[in-house]
Amino acid sequence: MASSIGTGVNQLSQLWEWIPFSKRDWGLLLVAPGMILFSAFMLYPIVFLFYISLTDATFAGSVIGGSAELIGLDNYVQLLSDSQFWTSMSTTWLFVAVSLVIKVIVAVGIALLLNHARVAGKRYMRAAVIVPLGFPAIFTITVWRGMFSDARFGVFNVVLDQYNEAVLWLGSAVDTVVFFASVSVPQALLVDVPVGFLSGRWEAFFAYVITEVWLAYPFMVIIIVSALQDVPRELHEAAKVDGAGYFHRFTTVTLPAIRRPVLFASILTGATSFQQFLIPWVFNQGGPSRQNELIIVYGYREALNFNEFGLSAAILIVAIGFVGLFMYFAVKYGRLAEGVADK
């Protein structure tokens, strides 16, 4: 009995030596549970999604029931010839680019203002400005949909109406002052209300961008402000003594300090924008007439509204591939994973 246990232990220790795992590596055991959970719920579905994309599945039941058949890359071929795919792809990229540029400008502006020596109560303002981060996305997006309402009395239409009145009032004031000629307000300055924010293609796109910027700016502001606070005051003082103007100081002192954090925040929020689903979905389901379907919305609708599971899976695999590629280059060239290699 004792000897059999002995051989068992012996075999076990042989097995132990065979595994490329030394005592030094026990840290892996701390990481493994998270990895396993992540793989089970995230990586495995991606693999399965890829499998679905190779079949002619039409709805969930056909995948589960096994009636779907492998058809190779047909779905991908069909995708390339689908004009809706190209519309969706280009709209998505445009959305990412436009919203990213506006986001960076807005966030840097806010961060500079909230870090400016002349602004009193900065601390409170900083606390208030990141409040949107605390609200659920579905809530803020629905509120923005309400504000962008097509209705005559929607918030933005009322604001535009008031803008029109202000312009007209200004025009009549100018008209009164300039008594020798009659002045009328040029039509170009007036907005044709009500604007159908959600029923026009570019109006809706514009509404998406504004909302996306509003959702993402708090995160960027936090990161930029904390970078700005780490800039030694002496640097600014020294630059001032050397006679550098505000703009010069901005480009030589401030910009180098916030360049990396801005890049970093851009990469993260850019990748999120690419996968934006809720804004188009809640606003008008990617409408009007499927012109604004961002890539994930497109895939989702193909699956659930048009019962094209296989095609939908192919779309989503392409989307995941793009984000993966984007993140790969971002990590590689943006030195995001700088901490990875230093041990």
Next chain:
Amino acid sequence: MSWLRSSADLLRAKLVSFATAPKRAVVLVKRAIYDVRNGDRSVFDVAASVAMTALGFLMLLVLLFPLYWITAASLAEGTRLFNTDGIFPDPSTYNLDAYRWVIFESDFFFESGDWGYPTVALGGNGLLPVSFEWAGTDTGPGALFNSLYIVSVTIVVGFSMIVPAAYAFSRRSFIARKRILYGYVLFTQIGAGLSIATLVALYSLFSTYGLTNNLFILGLFYAAGAIPFNTWLLKTYMDNIPVSYEEAAMVDGASFLETIREIIIPLTKPGLAVILIFVWLAGWNEFIIAQTLLSPENYPLSVELYNLATEGRFSTPWTRFAAFANLFALPVAIIYFAAQRSVESGLSFGGMEG
């Protein structure tokens, strides 16, 4: 319960600081007037400061306009929100009817607002010989309890996997460390959108294994999605704690667990606060997967909120929606408010600057 007291203290200190802000503002103004009179500051100098502050305020007003609008809306149940008089409801008609509706009629706390109270009885065939039931309600607990259940699973599972992993990444070297960390960084931003992207596959998989309509599994799923980003975030935070602290403690005879308890945990508190908020939000806010996988009696608050928003294709019941959403966001807002400084320092990503 010391953590409860310390966070209550923190919250109180914050509130006091906010309550005394006007007084400090008055002092600031008096000081400025004094300086101008004494000739220490020129009028232009003061004017420039006032102008910049005003600009800051204006920006804040514009940025927070949607929140102000929706809060005003939540106080105006029974009045027409969109009318000819402008975009804000008349303050004289403010009332709390919408909140009353959320608490006593909606499914927020109890289904159909039929309040009950918990009773504990000995006996029962669970793991513990104690059974727990709701009494005094005909309909049972509502969406809040589903949400809390999901979030507790997400937080407990998430923390028990994120914190040790972040420690290992930050302090230990082991095989495949670089590869795994690299993979995590790649996946940091694929979280939220990815779960929708894989929804098609998820639905099929969950149905096959009979895991749909299971709150525990859903909590696990959210925890899994939160792992890469939060592990990485906490790891970068821990990297900023000098190793020499632990070494010094080791020299003084502290055991491994003691260094964890006395050095690592206290010094990573801001980082832990941040990931607590992120992990909480991961479970609290998501609704598309929840809506697809759960059946109506198990809907969490986020799904109820979405359903409220899309009740009619063109007419969201704004006042009720706003009241519901404000109560929904309240727990997060409180945590956030209390831990704001931690959030800011925890999100600064240590070595990212420069």
